[in-house]
Amino acid sequence: MTHELIGISVLWLFLFGYVVVASIDFGAGVFNAYSLLTGRKHILTNIIQRYLSPVWEVTNVFLVFFFVGMVGFFPKTAFYYGTILLVPASIAIILIAIRGSYYAFETYGSRGHKGYTFMYGLSGLFIPASLSIVLTISEGGFVSIVDNQPVLDYWALFTSPLTWSIVVLSLAAVLYISAVFLTWYANKAQDQKATDLLRKYALIWAAPLMISAAGIIVELREHNAEHYARMLNMWWLFGLSFVLFLGTVWLIWRRQKYGLAFGLLAGQFTLAFFAYGISHYPYLLYPYLTLYDSFTNEAMAVALIIAFIAGLCLLIPSLWLLLRLFLFDKDYVRGKS
Amino acid sequence: MGNEDAVFYSRVLTELTLSFHIIYATIGVGVPLMIMIAQWIGIKKNDEHYILLARRWARGFVITVAVGVVTGTALGLQLSLLWPNFMELAGNVIALPLFMETFAFFFEAIFLGIYLYTWDRFENQKKHMLLLIPVAAGASFSAVFITIVNAFMNAPQGFDLVDGQIININPLIAMFNPAMPTKVAHVVVTAYMTSAFILAAIAAFRLLKGSNHIYHKKALYLTMKLGLIFSIATAVIGDFSGKYLAEYQPEKLAAAEWHLETEEGAPLYLFGVLKDGKVKYAIKIPFALSILAHSNLHAEVTGLNQFPADEIPPLYIHYLFDIMVSIGMWMTVLSAVYVFGKWKGWAFVKANWYRGFIVAGGPLTVIAMEAGWWFAEVGRQPWILRGIMRTSEAATTSGQVNLMLVLFAGLYLILGIGSIVVLTRMFRRNPVEKELEDRHAEIGGDLV
Ligand code: HDD
Numbered sequence: 001m002t003h004e005l006i007g008i009s010v011l012w013l014f015l016f017g018y019v020v021v022a023s024i025d026f027g028a029g030v031f032n033a034y035s036l037l038t039g040r041k042h043i044l045t046n047i048i049q050r051y052l053s054p055v056w057e058v059t060n061v062f063l064v065f066f067f068v069g070m071v072g073f074f075p076k077t078a079f080y081y082g083t084i085l086l087v088p089a090s091i092a093i094i095l096i097a098i099r100g101s102y103y104a105f106e107t108y109g110s111r112g113h114k115g116y117t118f119m120y121g122l123s124g125l126f127i128p129a130s131l132s133i134v135l136t137i138s139e140g141g142f143v144s145i146v147d148n149q150p151v152l153d154y155w156a157l158f159t160s161p162l163t164w165s166i167v168v169l170s171l172a173a174v175l176y177i178s179a180v181f182l183t184w185y186a187n188k189a190q191d192q193k194a195t196d197l198l199r200k201y202a203l204i205w206a207a208p209l210m211i212s213a214a215g216i217i218v219e220l221r222e223h224n225a226e227h228y229a230r231m232l233n234m235w236w237l238f239g240l241s242f243v244l245f246l247g248t249v250w251l252i253w254r255r256q257k258y259g260l261a262f263g264l265l266a267g268q269f270t271l272a273f274f275a276y277g278i279s280h281y282p283y284l285l286y287p288y289l290t291l292y293d294s295f296t297n298e299a300m301a302v303a304l305i306i307a308f309i310a311g312l313c314l315l316i317p318s319l320w321l322l323l324r325l326f327l328f329d330k331d332y333v334r335g336k337s
Numbered sequence: 338m339g340n341e342d343a344v345f346y347s348r349v350l351t352e353l354t355l356s357f358h359i360i361y362a363t364i365g366v367g368v369p370l371m372i373m374i375a376q377w378i379g380i381k382k383n384d385e386h387y388i389l390l391a392r393r394w395a396r397g398f399v400i401t402v403a404v405g406v407v408t409g410t411a412l413g414l415q416l417s418l419l420w421p422n423f424m425e426l427a428g429n430v431i432a433l434p435l436f437m438e439t440f441a442f443f444f445e446a447i448f449l450g451i452y453l454y455t456w457d458r459f460e461n462q463k464k465h466m467l468l469l470i471p472v473a474a475g476a477s478f479s480a481v482f483i484t485i486v487n488a489f490m491n492a493p494q495g496f497d498l499v500d501g502q503i504i505n506i507n508p509l510i511a512m513f514n515p516a517m518p519t520k521v522a523h524v525v526v527t528a529y530m531t532s533a534f535i536l537a538a539i540a541a542f543r544l545l546k547g548s549n550h551i552y553h554k555k556a557l558y559l560t561m562k563l564g565l566i567f568s569i570a571t572a573v574i575g576d577f578s579g580k581y582l583a584e585y586q587p588e589k590l591a592a593a594e595w596h597l598e599t600e601e602g603a604p605l606y607l608f609g610v611l612k613d614g615k616v617k618y619a620i621k622i623p624f625a626l627s628i629l630a631h632s633n634l635h636a637e638v639t640g641l642n643q644f645p646a647d648e649i650p651p652l653y654i655h656y657l658f659d660i661m662v663s664i665g666m667w668m669t670v671l672s673a674v675y676v677f678g679k680w681k682g683w684a685f686v687k688a689n690w691y692r693g694f695i696v697a698g699g700p701l702t703v704i705a706m707e708a709g710w711w712f713a714e715v716g717r718q719p720w721i722l723r724g725i726m727r728t729s730e731a732a733t734t735s736g737q738v739n740l741m742l743v744l745f746a747g748l749y750l751i752l753g754i755g756s757i758v759v760l761t762r763m764f765r766r767n768p769v770e771k772e773l774e775d776r777h778a779e780i781g782g783d784l785v
Pocket residue numbers: 491516519520521523524527530531571572574575576578579582589661662664665666702703705706707708709710711712713714716
């Protein structure tokens with residue numbers, strides 16, 4: 001494997017980690033707000049707080065890791081994406097900042113504001129929407145080079161059906177992933193009411209997920225034929241992913257083995273996410289920037305890879321400890337300690 | 338918006354974000370160490386007060402960490418958004434410590450989560466305390482790594498620039514640049530110092546407000562002792578920083594000291610004004626600059642006359658330097674007198690006016706830290722990478738920076754006010770006296 005491939009694989013893996021962990025977080029906020037609106041707050045609040053409290057900071061680091069690593073492995077992306085993304089990324093940062101800090105203020109400080117719960121839920125929809133724009137931009141067609149500087153065409157971006165399909169997909173994915181995970185968690189906590197409610201949400205969001213995913217593939221045929229062709233070549237990966245999706249829905253429907261259902265979901269998203277990533281290869285920003293012409297020098301690449309391996313040796317045991325204490329500890333999950 | 342505007346607003350936004358982040362970051366680096374020390378003493382002496390101290394500090398700490406994390410995330414992204422040309426170059430040479438920093442964050446974040454939710458989960462309190470080691474280490478290492486990046490901006494090395502192409506890159510040499518040892522040491526130690534004095538100010542404030550509880554007295558004595566140790570270390574390492582400047586960035590030192598002409602046996606000027614090329618109304622300490630720069634009464638110190646006019650930093654950094662050093666000296670004396678006075682049983686260190694000084698010491702130290710950063714960063718101008726890339730060449734060409742500036746200013750306002758309100762409310766609702774009673778009721782009152 002070339003260093004370029006190692007680099008992008010590592011980053012893609014961490015981005016995937018962020019997508020999954022953050023989706024659970026964002027979705028939970030939305031469900032919480034929704035249940036407050038419909039007067040069922042107490043059913044979900046406990047479950048959601050038990051899971052989220054210890055891990056929110058860790059979620060954030062996944063994102064930081066991704067963008068710092070990106071600039072490290074592919075410095076030219078700082079120039080291209082840094083110039084283009086000033087406005088969308090700033091908005092995303094501000095939302096993330098308000099969300100993160102107010103979460104802490106509310107959880108550890110004072111409790112109560114209803115308005116806050118709604119804002120918190122809404123931000124869980126806006127953040128994935130604004131972040132997913134980056135993926136859309138990377139497909140090309142919205143950026144032109146003027147005087148050696150990349151310029152983003154906002155009008156084209158916001159009137160493109162591709163943009164909106166990706167936004168819808170990101171929202172559906174957030175809600176679906178979150179609902180499936182929390183169903184499992186609530187079930188472990190032996191909270192029957194919460195399990196039933198979350199199970200219902202999971203089933204509701206399964207269909208929009210598939211419809212928007214299919215929609216994107218259709219849009220891409222028009223928008224970026226090269227990418228579309230590469231995706232067709234990997235139809236079997238997407239197919240496999242779809243089979244896993246059916247498995248999850250089946251298990252949830254039958255109220256069986258929620259843990260396994262979440263496992264299948266993880267498999268489904270891993271396959272789809274990586275199949276999408278591989279078909280995107282070799283472009284980081286179509287058609288201006290590829291993995292190869294944006295890559296850092298050999299010396300830095302080797303240093304980063306060594307640092308990464310050393311870092312993982314620290315990280316994996318710590319993450320395992322965190323999960324063991326909060327996710328797999330029966331007493332904690334049930335609220336006994 | 339023209340490109341000059343883009344540079345200008347990018348600067349203002351960077352300054353704003355950094356100045357805001359650094360307050361929370363400094364607390365984030367120093368306070369875990371203080372919590373650890375308090376908890377350790379509590380376990381060793383079997384003294385419930387110190388344990389409670391650790392608990393309460395930890396609770397407040399969560400709030401400051403949250404703001405530190407979100408503003409840091411903003412900062413990390415902003416570096417690429419506002420300075421894309423700089424980051425493209427820097428990414429090639431100095432990405433390694435930046436990348437390592439994220440692992441330090443990971444480590445800190447994971448163990449902080451565990452620490453906060455496991456207060457009563459371990460039979461053995463010591464085990465719980467051990468969880469703080471990775472938190473404190475992670476926080477300090479993130480400061481170390483990011484400061485290495487900043488040191489590199491001051492003394493870039495580890496690559497060759499040939500026809501605008503960077504070649505022969507060596508990431509380790511870039512990391513271990515000449516600015517790194519003093520800069521890293523000074524930043525980390527001042528973070529401990531600042532945190533100690535902030536915590537001391539809180540304890541003194543409670544005592545001033547009429548509480549006479551032994552809890553606050555213990556807290557005050559402990560934090561003042563720590564503050565003394567770290568302020569002495571700060572002054573010593575600050576002196577080394579001056580020597581580093583004399584050797585590698587003489588223009589920064591000369592501008593900070595208003596040292597206009599190269600001369601031997603140079604005096605040090607404190608404050609004053611600069612009029613028609615002469616320093617007036619300043620406190621003059623003979624030979625002191627030669628000592629600061631070279632540890633030698635008669636050594637020659639390079640003056641501003643040796644540099645081209647467009648490479649001299651703004652001269653107002655003189656005041657920033659003076660503010661930093663004066664506050665540093667003042668806090669050393671204040672804490673030394675306090676600790677010595679407690680030992681000797683002097684009454685005046687318990688007087689309200691003395692406690693008033695200690696309360697003021699918290700914000701003052703924060704001002705010293707801000708002044709130090711402004712001095713170091715403005716003193717590097719016009720360069721973003723000293724000698725290699727000018728700040729004006731590094732900025733984005735995007736036309737919307739001014740709008741982003743407004744948005745972020747609003748964000749920091751909300752976060753600043755929010756964190757203060759939440760912190761005061763948190764502690765006011767749950768005073769020490771009440772919490773101690775509650776804990777006694779729980780444990781059965783056989784402790785203390
Ligand atoms: C609590 C804060 C604080 C205090 C009391 C002091 N400093 Fe400081 N100083 C800093 C906080 C700071 C800082 C914020 O940490 C800086 C800014 C950038 C850096 O590297 O450290 C700094 C930079 C800095 C520099 C510039 C280094 C560079 O640009 O590379 C010098 C020469 C000194 N300091 C010297 C001193 C001396 C002689 C002090 C005497 C007591 C002193 N400082 C007290």
